[in-house]
């Protein structure tokens with residue numbers, strides 16, 4: 001393993017040592033800088049993005065599997081500079097600017113330094129800022145995989161499907177709208193009134209305010225039925241989706257709870273034409289490279305809701321829990 005000449009022995013980090021507690025459960029600590037193993041890189045972090053899953057894990061979403069152990073430094077989506085590389089790393093060297101998704105088992109993003117696997121790290125070109133890059137791994141990765149799962153082709157050669165994107169103003173939704181636009185899909189989107197113009201400007205053809213009766217019904221103003229729904233929020237029942245779907249319409253559920261998994265299993269075993277389909281991100285380097293390329297080429301943007309210094313991370317955590325961000329919440333080191 002190459003030495004890390006510029007890394008100090010300890011670093012500032014933010015961790016929690018038990019389930020629950022929300023922002024008040026986070027603690028500022030000074031801990032040793034981690035060492036990269038064979039296929040890992042040590043990064044000096046510049047920015048990290050908070051995703052709902054980060055605080056849901058703190059709430060106990062995957063208890064007792066995750067977090068693996070306490071104390072736990074949360075957050076996986078980061079951008080930074082390579083400080084040192086493990087002996088098996090071939091594609092990076094100290095000084096490279098990168099975007100990475102850290103291993104969900106170990107987290108590590110709310111810190112000055114973190115180790116990333118080479119297999120989930122990509123180079124960040126100068127056209128892409130650290131904050132814009134950090135926004136990508138979970139949120140844009142999920143939007144990309146959900147759209148690919150429905151057959152979207154991002155060079156516009158796929159079928160002209162009608163899609164509904166719920167919570168189009170959120171971290172996942174804003175990427176989903178832009179990717180669906182690249183794929184040439186007809187997009188109906190839901191969001192709050194204050195974000196309707198933004199969502200339209202990024203490519204939605206029709207936008208519904210989710211707080212109005214029309215918005216809550218999910219009905220397309222032009223009467224179109226949806227071939228697919230990219231469902232980026234919670235609390236909408238199957239009985240609301242069912243009448244607005246085309247004959248074999250599917251709802252790609254990004255936040256599948258127990259009842260939704262039962263419903264989707266029932267749909268599958270009964271060969272129902274309209275189906276609820278749970279979808280979880282499967283992180284991979286090729287997708288991250290593709291997404292960074294879209295930012296570099298100006299084909300997609302990372303919209304930043306707000307930026308917080310690491311010293312103010314509790315505010316960032318609270319903001320994400322409140323659930324009203326427009327785009328990504330970024331912590332800067």
Ligand SMILES: NC(=O)c1ccc[n+]([C@@H]2O[C@H](COP(=O)([O-])OP(=O)(O)OC[C@H]3O[C@@H](n4cnc5c(N)ncnc54)[C@H](OP(=O)(O)O)[C@@H]3O)[C@@H](O)[C@H]2O)c1
Pocket residue numbers: 051052053138139142166167168169170171172173190191192193210232233234235253254255279280281320323324325326327
């Ligand atoms: N399956 C996976 O692998 C995966 C990956 C990433 C995320 N997710 C899940 O996907 C969901 C979205 O994540 P995110 O990062 O996009 O969340 P987020 O950024 O926190 O979403 C916030 C946005 O949602 C809007 N919103 C809230 N309720 C809404 C509703 N009923 N209708 C329309 N808009 C609504 C809010 O608008 P207002 O401010 O106007 O209320 C806000 O702009 C989360 O549940 C997350 O856990 C799953």
